[in-house]
Amino acid sequence: MDNHVRVRLAPSPTGSPHVGMVRTAIYNWLFARGRGGTFIVRIEDTDRGRLVEGSVDEMLESLRWLGIEWDEGPDVGGPNAPYHQSERLGDYHRAAEMLIERGAAYRGDCPPERVEAVRKEGGGYDRKRLDARETGDSGPAVVRFAMPTEGTTVLDDLIRGEVAFENGLVDDFVILKSDGFPTYHLASVVDDRSMGISHVFRGEEWLSSVPRHLKLYEALGWAPPLFAHLPQILAPDRSKLSKRHGAVSVREYREMGYLPGAMVNFLALLGWSLDDRTEVMSVDELTRAFSLERVSRSGAMFDAKKLEWMNGHYIRQTPPGDLADALLDYWRAFPAKGIAPPPEREQVVRIVPLVRERLKTLRDAAPLIGFFFQDGVEYEAAELVQRKMDAAGTKVALSRAHDALAGLDSFDEESIESALRELAGELDLKVGQLLGSIRVATTGLKVAPPLFGTLEILGRERSLAAIIEAAGRL
RNA sequence: GGCGCGUUCGUCUAGCGGCCUAGGACACCGCCCUCUCAAGGCGGAGAUCACGGGUUCGAAUCCCGUACGCGCUACCA
Numbered sequence: 001m002d003n004h005v006r007v008r009l010a011p012s013p014t015g016s017p018h019v020g021m022v023r024t025a026i027y028n029w030l031f032a033r034g035r036g037g038t039f040i041v042r043i044e045d046t047d048r049g050r051l052v053e054g055s056v057d058e059m060l061e062s063l064r065w066l067g068i069e070w071d072e073g074p075d076v077g078g079p080n081a082p083y084h085q086s087e088r089l090g091d092y093h094r095a096a097e098m099l100i101e102r103g104a105a106y107r108g109d110c111p112p113e114r115v116e117a118v119r120k121e122g123g124g125y126d127r128k129r130l131d132a133r134e135t136g137d138s139g140p141a142v143v144r145f146a147m148p149t150e151g152t153t154v155l156d157d158l159i160r161g162e163v164a165f166e167n168g169l170v171d172d173f174v175i176l177k178s179d180g181f182p183t184y185h186l187a188s189v190v191d192d193r194s195m196g197i198s199h200v201f202r203g204e205e206w207l208s209s210v211p212r213h214l215k216l217y218e219a220l221g222w223a224p225p226l227f228a229h230l231p232q233i234l235a236p237d238r239s240k241l242s243k244r245h246g247a248v249s250v251r252e253y254r255e256m257g258y259l260p261g262a263m264v265n266f267l268a269l270l271g272w273s274l275d276d277r278t279e280v281m282s283v284d285e286l287t288r289a290f291s292l293e294r295v296s297r298s299g300a301m302f303d304a305k306k307l308e309w310m311n312g313h314y315i316r317q318t319p320p321g322d323l324a325d326a327l328l329d330y331w332r333a334f335p336a337k338g339i340a341p342p343p344e345r346e347q348v349v350r351i352v353p354l355v356r357e358r359l360k361t362l363r364d365a366a367p368l369i370g371f372f373f374q375d376g377v378e379y380e381a382a383e384l385v386q387r388k389m390d391a392a393g394t395k396v397a398l399s400r401a402h403d404a405l406a407g408l409d410s411f412d413e414e415s416i417e418s419a420l421r422e423l424a425g426e427l428d429l430k431v432g433q434l435l436g437s438i439r440v441a442t443t444g445l446k447v448a449p450p451l452f453g454t455l456e457i458l459g460r461e462r463s464l465a466a467i468i469e470a471a472g473r474l
Numbered sequence: 475g476g477c478g479c480g481u482u483c484g485u486c487u488a489g490c491g492g493c494c495u496a497g498g499a500c501a502c503c504g505c506c507c508u509c510u511c512a513a514g515g516c517g518g519a520g521a522u523c524a525c526g527g528g529u530u531c532g533a534a535u536c537c538c539g540u541a542c543g544c545g546c547u548a549c550c551a
Contacts, residue, residue, distance in 0.1 A: 010551090011551095012550080012551050014550085014551075044551070046550090046551085047549095047550055047551065049550085050550065050551080142549050144549095160479070160480095163478070163479080164478090165477075165478075166477075169476070169477055169547090170477090170547090171547080173548090173549095174548080174549050176549085177549040178549055179549075181549090183548090183549070183550085183551085184550075184551050188551095203545095204478095204479065204480090204544090204545065205544095205545055205546070205551090206545095206546090206551090207478065207479065207545075207546080208477075208478055208479085208545065208546035208547075209546075210478095229479085231479095231480085232544075232545080234544085236485090238543070238544080239544085240544085240545090266486095269486070269487085269499095270486070271486090273486080273487055273488070275488070275498090276487075276488035276489075276497055276498050276499095277488080277497085277498050277499080278498095279486090279487095279498085279499060279500095296486095296487080297479075297480065297481095298479090298480050298481065298544095299479095299480075299543090299544065299545095300485090300486065300487090301485060301486075302485095302486095303485050303486060303500065303501085305485080305500060305501055306485075306486065306499080306500040306501080307500095308500090309499090309500055309501085310500085312512095312513085316513070355512090356513090357512060357513040357514085358511065358512045358513075359512090360512095368511090417509090420509085421509095424509095430509090431509055432508095432509050432510075433509095434509085435509040435510075436509075436510070438509090439509075439510065445510085445511095446510065446511085447510055447511045447512085448510065448511075449510095449511090449512095450509070450510085450511095451509055451510080452509080
């Protein structure tokens with residue numbers, strides 16, 4: 001039973017992959033993986049007017065980046081595979097013809113206003129009146145589904161339970177457009193059937209269309225798949241999430257320095273939970289734990305702050321070597337947010353432990369460690385002078401620090417720390433005051449990685465030179 | 475307007491009749507730790523469980539109604 005699971009993600013190539021679409025992808029994927037099923041990506045490109053060049057590639061690239069792998073998709077189907085609906089027009093036309101022959105659909109070429117008008121007259125209207133041959137109207141020909149005017153259609157939704165719809169309230173929707181392309185309703189039903197889809201997980205905005213789909217299956221003589229309508233992802237103002245609310249495409253999050261693991265984990269939790277405490281979960285754990293029973297019914301607001309926290313958590317969990325690789329990859333992909341020229345991996349691996357718990361995103365790294373890779377540091381001389389100190393005192397402190405460090409047998413973190421702490425005592429300064437001056441002198445930053453480790457990595461020569469130069473500026 | 479779905483701390487949620495004087499996480503506040511900033515530890519504030527009726531010995535949990543929010547109502551998906 002379980003190995004009959006075949007689910008699909010059916011994106012429309014109309015722009016960048018939205019986080020809502022990605023969440024739907026994650027649920028489908030986790031469900032399939034958890035049950036030894038198949039996960040398919042099918043491109044729903046039936047609206048030629050809204051097609052956006054390159055969006056299929058961007059979509060697939062985003063899924064790949066997230067680690068979401070599909071078993072069948074537009075890149076593995078080969079010619080005539082049903083993965084681009086635009087290549088399967090014959091299927092939809094055949095289905096439409098079948099429906100027309102059975103009297104379940106009809107060709108109508110009168111304008112939409114006329115359809116509406118005839119419907120409003122009510123009382124079991126004769127659909128032939130919608131045909132131009134009868135009415136004398138003329139417009140582009142479309143095929144409409146003859147929706148039953150009586151009875152109730154009931155769906156047993158996997159998440160929401162039974163939902164009933166009055167057939168008479170659903171209009172005769174278009175299944176084949178005048179340009180020869182099918183609408184979503186026909187195309188998805190035909191494809192889900194031909195691809196052997198067992199479960200349809202999609203956004204709740206589709207719930208209202210269910211009676212159409214169920215009646216289509218019925219008229220075609222096909223058994224429908226199981227349905228689960230997922231809660232929506234909301235913007236901070238509870239409206240639908242869109243560009244005006246900030247980043248909505250996964251590409252943007254990638255560019256902002258988010259880790260794919262954090263992204264998947266966070267999105268999985270937007271509308272689903274395991275229990276009352278487990279939040280950080282690997283893909284393996286998610287796969288094992290995911291179940292429809294625990295998907296919530298109400299919409300979930302996209303909490304960027306929590307994503308940020310989770311990303312920081314993932315960064316802290318990442319071993320230094322892996323984090324260095326992630327940073328290098330990130331800088332390579334987005335040079336503007338990196339360090340030029342690209343640093344040596346070895347060097348980054350050494351620095352990473354110093355800043356790992358200070359990063360919320362990969363983007364935070366460059367400003368914090370860029371000085372390691374620059375020749376000189378920039379700062380205002382006044383910044384060297386710490387609280388309750390003056391220029392003269394700072395100058396003395398700096399040159400004494402230089403001497404102390406110069407005399408060290410070994411220029412390692414521990415030796416540096418004890419030397420500097422001792423010096424602070426001798427100068428009757430707070431440790432923070434002394435280190436503050438040295439920090440600015442060597443990094444040019446007021447907020448920087450821990451100083452002792454920083455100096456060790458910087459090395460004796462560079463450290464001493466920077467301190468001397470700073471003293472000279474006072 | 476019609477139809478459908480939804481409604482527990484600001485946010486994500488736990489809860490599926492008694493364990494709830496409602497638990498966890500993010501955010502927020504305070505303290506501790508501390509070379510800056512973080513991270514971490516400890517503590518705090520924050521939800522009369524949308525509202526009103528029922529059912530029941532007992533309801534956040536079941537039923538009905540109302541309100542509000544969202545979705546659909548396209549030759550868009």
